[in-house]
Amino acid sequence: MKKTYEIEVDCANCANKMEEAAKGVAGVKNVVVNFMTLKMIVDFEDGAEPKAVMKEVLKECKRVEDDCEIYL
Numbered sequence: 001m002k003k004t005y006e007i008e009v010d011c012a013n014c015a016n017k018m019e020e021a022a023k024g025v026a027g028v029k030n031v032v033v034n035f036m037t038l039k040m041i042v043d044f045e046d047g048a049e050p051k052a053v054m055k056e057v058l059k060e061c062k063r064v065e066d067d068c069e070i071y072l
Contacts, residue, residue, distance in 0.1 A: 003050055005040045008069040018068060021060040027053035040070060
């Protein structure tokens with residue numbers, strides 16, 4: 001299942017780092033962060049609970065860019 005989230009990130013480099021961090025979260029099959037549109041598209045693994053997974057994604061992204069925001 002794919003879902004799109006609005007994000008707030010300051011630069012393209014940070015968006016790339018957030019994308020890589022999110023890919024390491026359990027339950028995430030793939031992630032694409034588009035800095036130009038300020039969107040994060042997450043492809044969840046089968047059986048994953050999107051809300052729970054996204055809480056972990058947000059934690060990992062905040063390690064990269066502490067003022068980033070993902071609107072769940």
